[in-house]
Amino acid sequence: MTTTERVTTFDDNDQQPTGYGRMLRKEDQRFVRGKGTFCDDVQLPGMLYMAILRSPVAHARIVAVDTMAAEAHPKVKAVLTGAMLAERKLAWMPTLANDVQAVLATDKVRYQGQEVAAVVAEDRYSARDALELIEVDYEMLDPVVWARTALEPGAPVVRDDLEGKADNHCFDWETGDEAATAVVFASADVTVSEDMVYPRVHPAPMETCGCVADFRSFDETLTVWCTTQAPHAHRTLYSLVAKVPEHKIRVIAPDIGGGFGNKVPIYPGYICAIVASLMTGKPVKWMEDRYENLVSTAFARDYIMRGEIAATSDGRILAVRAHVLADHGAFNGVATPSKYPAGFFGVFTGSYDLEAAYCKVTAVYTNKAPGGVAYSCSFRITEAVYLVERLVACLADRLGMDPVELRTKNFIRPEQFPYTSKTGWVYDSGDYATAMRLATELAGYAELRADQAERRARGELMGVGVSFFTEAVGAGPRRDMDIFGLGMVDGCELQVHPTGTAILRVSCMSQGQGHETTFAQIVAEELGIPPADIHVVNGDTDNTPFGLGTYGSRSTPVSGASAVLVARSVREKAKIVASGMLEVSLHDLEWEKGAFTVRGAPFRRVSIQEIAMAAHGPGDLPPEVEGGLEAQICYNPENLTYPFGAYICVVDIDPATAQVTVRRLVAVDDCGTRINDMIIEGQVHRGLTDGVGMALMEILAFDDQGNCLGSSLMDYLLPTALEVPTWETGFTVTPSPHHPIGAKGIGESATVGSPAAIVNAVVDALRPLGVHHVDMPLTPSRVWDAMRGKPSPPY
Amino acid sequence: MQVSMSVNGEEVTEEIEGRLLLVHFLRDQLGLTGTHWGCDTSNCGTCVVWMDREPVKSCTVLAAMAGGHDIRTVEDLEQDGFLDPVQLGFMQCHGLQCGFCTPGMMMTARAFLDRNPDPTDHEIREAISGQVCRCTGYTTIVRSIRWAAMHEAAGAGKDAP
Numbered sequence: 001m002t003t004t005e006r007v008t009t010f011d012d013n014d015q016q017p018t019g020y021g022r023m024l025r026k027e028d029q030r031f032v033r034g035k036g037t038f039c040d041d042v043q044l045p046g047m048l049y050m051a052i053l054r055s056p057v058a059h060a061r062i063v064a065v066d067t068m069a070a071e072a073h074p075k076v077k078a079v080l081t082g083a084m085l086a087e088r089k090l091a092w093m094p095t096l097a098n099d100v101q102a103v104l105a106t107d108k109v110r111y112q113g114q115e116v117a118a119v120v121a122e123d124r125y126s127a128r129d130a131l132e133l134i135e136v137d138y139e140m141l142d143p144v145v146w147a148r149t150a151l152e153p154g155a156p157v158v159r160d161d162l163e164g165k166a167d168n169h170c171f172d173w174e175t176g177d178e179a180a181t182a183v184v185f186a187s188a189d190v191t192v193s194e195d196m197v198y199p200r201v202h203p204a205p206m207e208t209c210g211c212v213a214d215f216r217s218f219d220e221t222l223t224v225w226c227t228t229q230a231p232h233a234h235r236t237l238y239s240l241v242a243k244v245p246e247h248k249i250r251v252i253a254p255d256i257g258g259g260f261g262n263k264v265p266i267y268p269g270y271i272c273a274i275v276a277s278l279m280t281g282k283p284v285k286w287m288e289d290r291y292e293n294l295v296s297t298a299f300a301r302d303y304i305m306r307g308e309i310a311a312t313s314d315g316r317i318l319a320v321r322a323h324v325l326a327d328h329g330a331f332n333g334v335a336t337p338s339k340y341p342a343g344f345f346g347v348f349t350g351s352y353d354l355e356a357a358y359c360k361v362t363a364v365y366t367n368k369a370p371g372g373v374a375y376s377c378s379f380r381i382t383e384a385v386y387l388v389e390r391l392v393a394c395l396a397d398r399l400g401m402d403p404v405e406l407r408t409k410n411f412i413r414p415e416q417f418p419y420t421s422k423t424g425w426v427y428d429s430g431d432y433a434t435a436m437r438l439a440t441e442l443a444g445y446a447e448l449r450a451d452q453a454e455r456r457a458r459g460e461l462m463g464v465g466v467s468f469f470t471e472a473v474g475a476g477p478r479r480d481m482d483i484f485g486l487g488m489v490d491g492c493e494l495q496v497h498p499t500g501t502a503i504l505r506v507s508c509m510s511q512g513q514g515h516e517t518t519f520a521q522i523v524a525e526e527l528g529i530p531p532a533d534i535h536v537v538n539g540d541t542d543n544t545p546f547g548l549g550t551y552g553s554r555s556t557p558v559s560g561a562s563a564v565l566v567a568r569s570v571r572e573k574a575k576i577v578a579s580g581m582l583e584v585s586l587h588d589l590e591w592e593k594g595a596f597t598v599r600g601a602p603f604r605r606v607s608i609q610e611i612a613m614a615a616h617g618p619g620d621l622p623p624e625v626e627g628g629l630e631a632q633i634c635y636n637p638e639n640l641t642y643p644f645g646a647y648i649c650v651v652d653i654d655p656a657t658a659q660v661t662v663r664r665l666v667a668v669d670d671c672g673t674r675i676n677d678m679i680i681e682g683q684v685h686r687g688l689t690d691g692v693g694m695a696l697m698e699i700l701a702f703d704d705q706g707n708c709l710g711s712s713l714m715d716y717l718l719p720t721a722l723e724v725p726t727w728e729t730g731f732t733v734t735p736s737p738h739h740p741i742g743a744k745g746i747g748e749s750a751t752v753g754s755p756a757a758i759v760n761a762v763v764d765a766l767r768p769l770g771v772h773h774v775d776m777p778l779t780p781s782r783v784w785d786a787m788r789g790k791p792s793p794p795y
Numbered sequence: 796m797q798v799s800m801s802v803n804g805e806e807v808t809e810e811i812e813g814r815l816l817l818v819h820f821l822r823d824q825l826g827l828t829g830t831h832w833g834c835d836t837s838n839c840g841t842c843v844v845w846m847d848r849e850p851v852k853s854c855t856v857l858a859a860m861a862g863g864h865d866i867r868t869v870e871d872l873e874q875d876g877f878l879d880p881v882q883l884g885f886m887q888c889h890g891l892q893c894g895f896c897t898p899g900m901m902m903t904a905r906a907f908l909d910r911n912p913d914p915t916d917h918e919i920r921e922a923i924s925g926q927v928c929r930c931t932g933y934t935t936i937v938r939s940i941r942w943a944a945m946h947e948a949a950g951a952g953k954d955a956p
Contacts, residue, residue, distance in 0.1 A: 024886055031894030032882040034829020034869035038895065041828035124819070125812065206833045206841055206895040206929050257831070257895030258929045290834040512893025512930045682889050685932030713838035713927070721920040721933040 018593065019525030022678045025517045026532075027510075036255040042212045042225045044283040048077055050273050051127035052286070053117040053134050054296065055109035058145065058367040058706025059156065060138035062105055062116070069133035070119055075126035078279050079134070080118040080272055082106035092161075093241045093271055096264070096484050097341065099332035100161075101370060103268040108141070110158055110330035111369050112708055113295030115268040120276045120284055143367040143706035144168055146795060147304055147327035150364040158330055158365040168365040170328050175346045175423045176358035184319040184356045188310035192394045197775045197793045198383045200302035200327065200368070200700040201693075202294055202710070203375040204718060205511070207257020209297055210287030211270050215277040221248045222277070226270060229259045229509050230549025233486055235541045237266050242274050253539035259511035260690075261374030264335040264551050265298050294716055295708045298335070299368075299700055300375030302327040303383045304793075309391040315401050317410040319356040322348055322387055326363040326372065333370030335551065336379050337481035337488060343373050343380030344472050346423040350388035351432050351470045351644060352410040357422040367706045376690060376751035378471050379552050385469040389756035390773070393466070393763065397772060403466045403760070404440055408433050411468075418737070425472055427642045428736050428744075429672070435732045436468060439646035439668040442730050448650060456768060461653035462663075465761025468647070469753035472640040473745035474557025475548075483548060487636070490554075491545030492562035494523065494570050495630040498616035500609025501533040504566075507547020508559035509539045513747060514679045515555065519563050521675050522741070526567035527574075527608050528594020545632060553643075553745030556675070557736075562635035564740040569631035574611045577629070580622040581606050581614050641736045641744035645669040649757040653765050658784035660762055662692055662723075665754065668730040671746035672739065680746050685727045687750020693719045694751075695758035699777050699794060798862040802827070803871040811858050817851075818842045820858035821868060829869040829898045833927070840926030843899035844868045850906045852925075869898035872905065880943040881905045890939030892930030899926055904940045913944060 017023050030036050067079040082104035085091040092100045105116050117134050121127035142156045149155060150168040159165045185191055211226040222244050228234045231251040239246035256263060273286040288297070304325040310318045326342065328334065336343045342361040349357045373379055392410075396403040411432040412419045419427040440446075448464050455462045478487030493505040504523055508515065515538055520531035537543055547559065571591065578596035579586050582604055589596045596611070598604040606614075615621065615629040650664040665688050674680055697717040701709040710716035735742025755776065762778050763771060766786060774786040775793045785791055799808040802825060809824055821827045821844065832854055833841035842853040845867040872879040881904045884890065891897040900923060907914070907922040914922070919940045920933070928936060 025889070027894070028886045028891060031891055031897050032878065032885050032901065033873055034827075034898045036829075036894045038828075038831065040822070040832070043823075043826070124823075125814070204929065206839060206893070206927065207831070208833075256893060257833075258893045260929070290836070290839075512891075512895075514892065678889050682892055682931060682935060685934055686892065686930050687932075689929075689932035712836045713834045714836045718838075718927050718929070720924045720927060721937065722924045724933055726916070726937070727932055727934045 017521065018528065018530055020521055020675050023517055023521060023531060023676055025514045026520065027514065027516045038207055038255050038257050039210045039212065039225055039227045040287045042254060044212065044214060047212065047283040047285055048120050048122060048280060049124040049127045050118055050120045050276050050284050050286040051131050052115050052269055052272065052292065053131045054292065055105065055112055055114040055116055057109065057138060057140065058112045059110060059141040059143035061108050061141060063137040063139050065117060066135040067117060070130040073126065073130045073133060075122040076119055076130045077122065078120040078276055080104060080276060085275065090271065090275060093266065095331055095333040096335045097332040098338060101331040101333055103271045107161060111367050112706055113292065113369060118272040118276065120280060145367060145702055145704060145706045147325050147364050147366055150366050158367055170332055170363035170365050171341050172360065172362050173342045174360040177356055178358045181319050181321050181356040181358035185308065185310045185321065188318050189313040190398060191308060191310045192391065192398050193306065193308045194391060194394050194773050195306050196387065196390055196773065197795065198301040198303045198305065198386055199776055199794050201300050201375060201698045202700050202716060203260035203262035203300060204294065204716065205258030205260055205262050208288040208290060208293040209263060209267055209269065211273050212283055212285045213273040213277040214283040215274065217281050222274065223250045223252065224274065225252045225254055227256055227263045228253045229256065229263045229511055229551050231509055231539055231541050232507055232546050233483060233548055234266060236486060237484065238274065241271060250542045253509050256509065256511040260376045261300065261551050262298050263511065265333055267297060290713060291711050295711050296369050298333065298371035298374040300372065300377055301383060302372060305387050307387045307391045309395050311395055315399055315406050315409055317352050317354060319354055320349055320388060320391060321357070322359040324359065324361040326361055327366050327368065328363045328372050329366060329368040329370040331370040334373040335483065336373045337475055337483060339480065340379065344378060345380040345384045347381055347421065347425050347470065347472050348384035348388050349421045349423055350385065351412060351468050353412045353416065354422050368702065376687060376748040378473050378748045378752055381471050382752045385752050386756045389467040389469065390759065393760040394772065404436060404445065407466065407468050408436055426639055427470060428639055428738060429734050430470065430642060430644055431732065431734050432468065432644060435644060435668045435670055436646040438730050438732060439648050439666055442668065442728060443648040443666040445648065459655070461655055461765045463651045463761040463763065463765025465649040465757045465759065465764055467753055467756035467760060470642055470644040471553070471749060471752055472642055473553035473748065474637055474641045475552055475554055476637050478636050486548060488548045489634050489636045490547030490559040490562050491632065491634045492559065492566040493545050493632040494566045496570060496612045498613050500529065500612045502529055503535045503537060504563060505537045505544045506559050506563065507544050508550040508555040511550065513555060513683065518675045518679055522560055522563045523567045526564060527571060529608055545634070553747040556743050557641045557739060557745045558635060558637050560743055561637065561740050562633055565635060566631050566633045569633060570629060573625055573629060573631065574608060576622050576625045577611050577615045578606050581611065638738045641672065641739055643669065643671045643744040643746060643749050645749055645753050647753050647757040649761040651758065651761040651765055653762065653783065658780040658787055660696055660778050660783060662725050662758065664725055664728060665757065666728045667750055668732065669746065669749050670732040670734050671749065672733065672735045672744040673742040674733060675743060681729055683746045684729055684750045687748060688727050688754050689719050689724050690751040691754025691758055692724050695755045695776050696778050796859065798859055800861050800863060801865045803867055813859055815858045816854055817856040817858045817861050818853040821853060827868050827870055831895055831898060838927065840903065841896045841899045843902045843926065845902060845906060848906065850903045869902060872901060879905060880947045881908065881940065883946065884939035884942035888935050888938040888942050890931060890936045896926060896928045900928065900936060904943065908940065908944055908947065912947065916941065
C-alpha cells in the first residue's frame with residue numbers, strides 16, 4: 001500500500017472518463033432545469049394535506065384536547081389525536097435506539113414542538129387554519145432543561161411513562177481501561193484537563209422533512225414517498241408500527257434536498273400521515289415548515305465533556321480520558337448501531353499511539369427534542385475528534401510545543417497499521433505524517449507563523465489552528481452493527497441489457513452526493529461500459545435490493561464495495577459466455593477493460609457489449625451459465641474504513657468587535673482510492689462550511705423554560721457565502737486494505753475535522769490575552785467575554 | 796379573487812385566495828415545482844423567482860401582488876433547447892449537490908450577471924448572500940457564476956450540452 005499526494009484543482013472537470021476520474025454529474029441535467037422531484041413536488045389525484053399541532057411548552061400534562069371546532073371546519077377531513085391513536089395502539093412508536101417515542105402525545109408533552117394533534121384537510125392553508133381551532137388544556141410542569149442538573153434528586157421526571165422510572169437517567173456507557181488509565185495519569189509528567197461543550201446544533205437541510213402516504217384500501221397497499229436516507233429500514237419500521245405487511249409497503253425516496261443525518265429517523269409526522277391515509281382512503285401529504293424542522297427533528301451533538309490528556313515533558317502523549325454528559329432530549333431517538341449507544345465516540349483516542357485511554361458517557365433525558373446523532377457526525381466522531389484535538393492543542397500550549405510537531409511526534413506510524421486502539425478499534429490504514437506535512441506545505445505554515453508574529457507585534461489578533469482527525473466509517477459488519485435489529489449491510493443488483501447498457505440498483509440513497517454518477521463510474525471501471533450507459537436506481541424499495549442506506553459516510557465503503565463486487569460477478573459470467581463465443585477455455589481468456597481477449601492472440605476479442613448480446617441471444621451458451629447477464633449481491637463489510645485528514649485554519653479577530661473572520665482553511669483529506677475527485681472535493685467543501693457554522697454561528701439555544709431559541713433561520717444562523725473563505729484542498733491516497741477498491745468514506749470528514757481547527761485557531765489568536773479555551777459557537781459576544789477574561793460555556 | 800399575470804411568457808388567469816403566497820401559486824396551482832420553499836423567514840432564498848426581471852423571494856410575495864407583473868422561474872432559463880450559461884456553469888463547476896437551493900441560486904445569479912457581467916468573486920458572494928446552500932460551501936457556486944460570466948463574454952454558452 002502506498003500513499004500518493006496531490007494538490008487538487010478544478011481544471012479538466014469535463015472529461016468523460018471510462019471509470020474513475022473527474023466526471024460531470026449525470027443528475028445535474030434535471031436539477032439545473034428545475035426538474036428534480038422532491039417530496040413536496042409529488043402531487044397525487046385527490047391528495048389531502050396534513051398539518052401538525054405542536055406543544056407550545058416544554059413540559060406539561062395534557063388535561064384535555066378539544067377538536068370539535070376543527071372537525072367542523074368545512075375543508076377538514078380528519079383530526080388525529082393521541083387518544084385516537086391509542087385506540088389503534090399507535091400512540092407510541094419504537095425509536096431506532098430501542099426506546100419509545102410518542103407519535104401524538106397522550107399523557108404529557110415533553111418538549112416544545114412535540115406533536116399533539118394532526119389535521120387533514122383539502123389544502124395546506126385550511127389544514128393550518130384548523131390547527132388554530134383545536135383547544136388543548138395543559139397543566140404546566142416544571143421543565144428539565146439542563147443536562148447538568150437533570151440527575152439532581154427531586155428533579156421532575158421526564159419519562160414517567162416508563163414503568164418505575166424515578167429519575168432522568170438514560171444510560172451509562174464506558175470504554176477503555178479505567179484503572180490502567182488512572183495509573184498512567186498518576187505518573188505522567190504533564191496532565192492537562194479541559195471542560196468543553198459541544199453545543200446542540202441542527203443539520204437543517206434546505207429541504208425539510210415530509211412525506212406523501214398513499215394507502216389503497218382495495219388492495220391494502222401503502223406507498224410512502226418520504227424524505228428518507230434509509231428507505232429499506234423505513235419500510236421495515238412502517239410495517240412493524242403500522243401493522244401493514246411489509247410486502248404491501250413501498251417506500252420511495254424521491255430527490256432528497258440534503259439530509260446530513262436529519263432524514264434517518266422515523267418521525268411522528270410520517271406515522272400520522274400513514275394513519276391519516278388509512279383513515280381517509282386518500283393520499284396525504286405532510287411537509288414540515290422550518291420551525292417544525294428545527295424544533296422537533298433530529299438535532300445533533302449536545303455533549304458536555306471533560307477531557308484530560310497525559311504526556312511526558314518532552315511531548316510524548318500517554319493517555320486520554322473523557323467524561324461526557326450527554327443530553328438525549330425527551331426520548332432516546334439516536335440513530336446509531338444498537339451496541340453503540342454513544343455512537344463511535346470510542347475513537348476519541350484520535351490519530352495517536354497511546355498507552356491507555358478511558359471514557360465514560362452518562363446520558364440523560366431532558367425536556368428537549370430527541371435526536372443526537374446527526375449532522376454529518378459519523379456517529380459522534382465529530383464530538384470525539386473535537387475533544388482530542390482540543391486537548392492536544394491545550395497540551396501543545398502547556399508544553400510550549402508547536403502543535404504540528406506535537407501531533408507528528410505522536411501519530412500512529414504507517415508500519416503500525418492495522419492498528420488496534422486502546423478502545424478496541426482496528427484502524428485499517430494510514431500515513432498521517434504525510435498528510436500533515438502536505439497541509440503545512442499548502443498552508444505555508446512557517447510563513448503563517450512569521451506573519452502571526454509580526455501581526456501580534458502590531459497588536460493584531462491572528463490565529464493559526466491545526467487539527468488532525470481519523471474517522472471510522474462504513475458500518476457494519478453485521479455481527480457488530482445493526483440498527484433496530486437490521487444488520488448493517490447493503491445490497492446491489494446489476495443487469496446488463498442485450499445492447500450492452502446497464503442498470504444498477506443500490507440500497508443506499510443519495511441526498512446530493514452524486515450516487516448516480518459515482519456508482520456508474522464504479523461499474524464502468526470494472527466492466528468497461530461507459531458511465532453514460534449505466535443507469536443507477538436508488539430510493540425505491542420495490543426496485544432496489546435491501547440495505548441500510550446512506551448515513552455515517554457508508555455509501556462508498558459499503559454500497560460502493562457492493563457495486564464493485566456485483567460488477568465483478570457479472571464479469572465472471574461474461575467470461576464464461578466469452579469462452580463459448582471464442583471457443584477457448586476460461587484460463588485462455590484475459591480481461592482488458594471492456595473486453596475479453598484470447599491469451600497470445602489479442603485480435604481475437606469480444607467486447608462486453610457483444611457478450612451481453614450473446615448472453616441474451618438465441619444460440620447455445622456454455623452449460624455453466626443460464627443466460628442473461630446479471631448478478632445480485634449483499635456486501636457485509638469486514639471492518640470500518642478509516643479516512644483521515646489534516647486541517648489548518650487561519651483566523652483574524654477584530655479586537656474592537658471580537659468578530660472572527662476565517663481567512664483561510666486548508667484541508668488535506670485521505671479517503672483512500674478516489675472515484676470522482678470533483679464530487680469528493682464537493683463533499684469536503686460542504687463539511688468545511690459546516691465547521692465554520694458550528695464553530696462560529698450555530699446553536700440550538702434554550703431558555704430556562706425550555707423554549708427553543710433557535711427556531712427559525714433568523715435565530716439559527718447558517719453560513720452564507722460571506723462567512724466562508726474560498727476553500728483550499730489537497731489529498732493523499734492511502735487505500736483501505738479490506739475494501740475491494742481501497743476506497744473509504746468522505747461525506748462527513750470535513751464536518752468532523754474542521755471545527756477543532758477553527759476553535760484552535762481562535763484560541764491561538766487569543767493566547768496573548770491569556771485565553772486557553774472558548775466554547776463554540778464563537779460569536780462576537782462570546783469571544784468578547786473571553787477577551788475580557790470571562791469565557792463561559794454556552795450552558 | 797382572480798389574478799392574472801405573465802408566467803414564463805404565458806398569460807395565466809387563476810382563481811386564488813387573497814392570502815396565497817406566490818411560491819404556492821407557482822408550485823401547487825401551476826405545477827412549476829422548480830421553485831422551492833425552504834424557510835418561513837426570507838432567509839434561505841430557495842424560492843427566488845423574477846418579478847419584472849428583479850429577483851424576489853416568492854415565499855414573501857402574495858400571488859395577488861404579482862398580478863399584472865411578469866414572473867419568470869427556473870423553468871424559463873433554458874431557451875429554445877439551449878441552457879443558460881449559468882446553468883452550464885453550475886454543471887461544469889459542481890455548483891450543486893442536492894439541487895434544492897439551485898433554482899433560486901441560478902435565478903439570482905442570472906439577474907446579477909445581467910447587471911454586472913464581469914464581477915469579482917467578492918461581488919458574486921455578496922450577490923448570493925441572501926441565499927443558503929448546505930451542500931457546496933459556496934466556493935463552487937462562485938466558480939460556476941464566474942464560469943458563466945466568462946463563457947457569456949466569449950459567446951460559448953450555447954455550444955455546450
